[in-house]
Amino acid sequence: MGTVQGEGEHDKARGYHINDNADLLAEILARLDGRSLAAAASVCCLWRAVSSKESVWEALCNRHVSYASNGTRAVVAALGGYRRLYCRCVGPIADRLLVTGRETGPTAAVRLSLSMSLFSIDCYERLVVGGRQSPSSLLFLRNTVDVS
Amino acid sequence: MDPNFSAFHMPLAPMFGQSSSGFFDTSENLASTESSTVASIDLSALPSRKKPRGYDSGNSNQDNDCAMYGSMKNGLRDRKRMRNSSFSSSSRGGDRQAANPVGSMMPNSVRDPEVSSATPVVIIDTQEVGIHLVHALMACAEMVQEENYRTAGILVKQILVLASSQGGAMRKVAEYFAEALARRIYRLHPLRDRSLDSAFSDALQMHFYESCPYLKFAHFTANQAILEAFTGCRRLHVIDFSLNQGMQWPALMQALALRPGGPPSFRLTGIGPTHTDNTDTLQQVGYKLAQLAENIHVDFEFRGLVAGSLADLEPYILESPPSANEESEEPEVVAINSIFELHRLLARPGDLEKVLATVRAVKPRIFTVVEQESNDNTGPFIERFTEALHYYSTMFDSLEGVTSEGQQDQVMSEVYLGQQICNVVACEGEERTERHETLVQWCGRIVGAGFELEHLGSNAFKQASMLLALFAGGDGYRVEEKEGCLTLGWHTRPLIATSAWRLAG
Numbered sequence: 029m030g031t032v033q034g035e036g037e038h039d040k041a042r043g044y045h046i047n048d049n050a051d052l053l054a055e056i057l058a059r060l061d062g063r064s065l066a067a068a069a070s071v072c073c074l075w076r077a078v079s080s081k082e083s084v085w086e087a088l089c090n091r092h093v094s095y096a097s098n099g100t101r102a103v104v105a106a107l108g109g110y111r112r113l114y115c116r117c118v119g120p121i122a123d124r125l126l127v128t129g130r131e132t133g134p135t136a137a138v139r140l141s142l143s144m145s146l147f148s149i150d151c152y153e154r155l156v157v158g159g160r161q162s163p164s165s166l167l168f169l170r171n172t173v174d175v176s
Numbered sequence: 177m178d179p180n181f182s183a184f185h186m187p188l189a190p191m192f193g194q195s196s197s198g199f200f201d202t203s204e205n206l207a208s209t210e211s212s213t214v215a216s217i218d219l220s221a222l223p224s225r226k227k228p229r230g231y232d233s234g235n236s237n238q239d240n241d242c243a244m245y246g247s248m249k250n251g252l253r254d255r256k257r258m259r260n261s262s263f264s265s266s267s268r269g270g271d272r273q274a275a276n277p278v279g280s281m282m283p284n285s286v287r288d289p290e291v292s293s294a295t296p297v298v299i300i301d302t303q304e305v306g307i308h309l310v311h312a313l314m315a316c317a318e319m320v321q322e323e324n325y326r327t328a329g330i331l332v333k334q335i336l337v338l339a340s341s342q343g344g345a346m347r348k349v350a351e352y353f354a355e356a357l358a359r360r361i362y363r364l365h366p367l368r369d370r371s372l373d374s375a376f377s378d379a380l381q382m383h384f385y386e387s388c389p390y391l392k393f394a395h396f397t398a399n400q401a402i403l404e405a406f407t408g409c410r411r412l413h414v415i416d417f418s419l420n421q422g423m424q425w426p427a428l429m430q431a432l433a434l435r436p437g438g439p440p441s442f443r444l445t446g447i448g449p450t451h452t453d454n455t456d457t458l459q460q461v462g463y464k465l466a467q468l469a470e471n472i473h474v475d476f477e478f479r480g481l482v483a484g485s486l487a488d489l490e491p492y493i494l495e496s497p498p499s500a501n502e503e504s505e506e507p508e509v510v511a512i513n514s515i516f517e518l519h520r521l522l523a524r525p526g527d528l529e530k531v532l533a534t535v536r537a538v539k540p541r542i543f544t545v546v547e548q549e550s551n552d553n554t555g556p557f558i559e560r561f562t563e564a565l566h567y568y569s570t571m572f573d574s575l576e577g578v579t580s581e582g583q584q585d586q587v588m589s590e591v592y593l594g595q596q597i598c599n600v601v602a603c604e605g606e607e608r609t610e611r612h613e614t615l616v617q618w619c620g621r622i623v624g625a626g627f628e629l630e631h632l633g634s635n636a637f638k639q640a641s642m643l644l645a646l647f648a649g650g651d652g653y654r655v656e657e658k659e660g661c662l663t664l665g666w667h668t669r670p671l672i673a674t675s676a677w678r679l680a681g
Binding site (some may be wrong): 096099100102103106107120121124125130134135138139141142144146147149151152155 | 333396399423426427429430431433434436438464465468469471472473635638639641645646672
């Protein structure tokens with residue numbers, strides 16, 4: 029007991045601890061890139077809970093292309109959620125196309141429709157697959173590219 | 177460029193029709209190929225040829241059936257001293273005839289004692305062997321056209337031996353073509369009972385879908401044309417001439433769900449082949465699509481039609497039942513989608529015209545057609561063979577370069593293409609359903625049936641380009657726009673073409 033109290037006093041002496049406020053933690057994690065965000069899930073229980081929040085992954089997806097409209101949110105949720113969307117589609121596409129910043133204009137619209145289309149195909153493959161074979165229509169995104 | 181691949185581009189023009197000394201004037205040809213750059217095969221230089229009358233007197237091989245290799249061997253002897261002795265040692269055991277050509281191809285390795293006692297050095301010039309492989313394939317096809325099946329049979333064995341020394345796409349293509357030629361020569365009919373293999377064919381097509389972008393390109397470009405044709409409509413009906421696993425439709429439904437103003441109601445009629453087993457794949461696929469549609473809140477209705485041939489369809493079967501139309505004032509807008517289905521109809525005269533008339537009678541807003549870009553429905557066998565060889569070797573080349581994860585997909589895709597190769601080469605008449613024609617030819621046929629071209633928009637082009645950029649090896653794929661149609665090719669060769677049509681007038 030004394031040790032814990034000692035630590036608590038020590039923290040109070042330092043000031044704010046990152047785990048104190050989950051919403052603020054979510055704001056911070058939402059600014060990470062995909063890999064770091066996935067790694068953040070293994071830090072502790074709170075981080076795992078916060079980093080699995082859809083809003084965090086939605087913010088990550090929106091960093092590339094705007095997925096923010098209400099209709100999109102409903103469809104993405106129905107197809108499996110922003111986390112899956114990022115891990116299966118948006119992330120690999122961004123890696124493959126070497127995109128750094130946010131895209132606007134017609135390219136953004138094309139990227140949005142392409143990633144949503146691929147996501148819907150992936151979701152469709154997962155339906156009633158029954159464990160016979162793992163869905164792999166997005167396998168081509170995970171194949172390593174020879175950059176030599 | 178992959179040296180194996182470049183072999184198919186060696187100019188064949190100089191070798192034919194000039195010398196009377198033999199089948200291949202290979203000494204000249206080989207000399208020219210040393211310095212030649214990559215050039216396309218000169219198809220006009222392949223006339224139907226006379227049988228070789230005699231061959232160079234230097235040929236010690238007395239067997240008439242090996243006449244083909246007489247001058248080949250001479251040409252080689254002039255230029256090569258150290259050759260791969262493993263060729264002769266790998267000659268097939270009991271098959272003397274096959275061994276002979278191999279032995280005569282590499283004369284120094286067997287007959288020349290000086291070389292065999294020297295330290296064996298293995299020098300395989302795969303490019304040279306690749307050229308011989310192509311020559312052997314063409315020669316075999318020539319013999320088949322002239323119905324000289326005995327010589328053709330020997331050539332097939334030769335092809336297989338040559339192919340075994342190659343690697344990669346070239347070996348596989350040569351093996352599939354050799355098998356198809358063997359089937360034709362030895363009349364191994366029927367090739368397979370198509371109806372029993374429907375589940376297998378579906379599985380193969382899924383692997384093909386996953387390993388390369390051709391089907392995805394077809395689906396995405398067709399969907400874009402359909403979406404643009406359907407803007408503002410509230411009741412949609414799509415008729416799919418070959419539903420397979422329904423992989424095209426989730427993307428379309430998702431795009432409809434995201435349409436501003438909410439999703440329209442969507443009806444899908446999927447057509448599939450007859451199955452002898454009891455599984456009802458059409459209904460299963462329809463059920464899966466319905467589940468997805470329910471998840472994304474798109475009003476969806478599915479109907480499956482089983483048809484032995486598309487020509488069995490009548491317009492009244494495809495049209496929506498009148499009761500559905502009475503419910504709302506909004507008329508139903510129809511799209512018809514045909515992916516790699518129209519070419520099969522060319523096997524029976526009149527079928528294509530009937531199907532196009534049926535399509536016209538249904539009055540679709542848009543008719544999307546995707547077909548292979550190849551010209552192997554010609555009369556003479558040798559022309560068909562050459563074109564198919566070029567087409568499928570390009571296809572196989574584009575499949576190479578896959579990581580270990582995608583290996584199984586690649587192998588199964590090759591089997592899928594191999595089935596087509598077998599059909600093109602070994603079948604005739606109604607059995608030969610893989611009859612490919614070029615985009616220009618299809619445009620002529622479809623325009624003649626009363627349609628006019630609907631240009632595919634820039635959105636389709638951009639989406640297709642971005643899709644291809646995602647594929648490893650993506651810089652080999654090319655999307656091109658050709659008078660309102662889109663083609664996808666590998667390097668300079670277009671392989672499939674998408675076009676969209678509306679009723680004329």
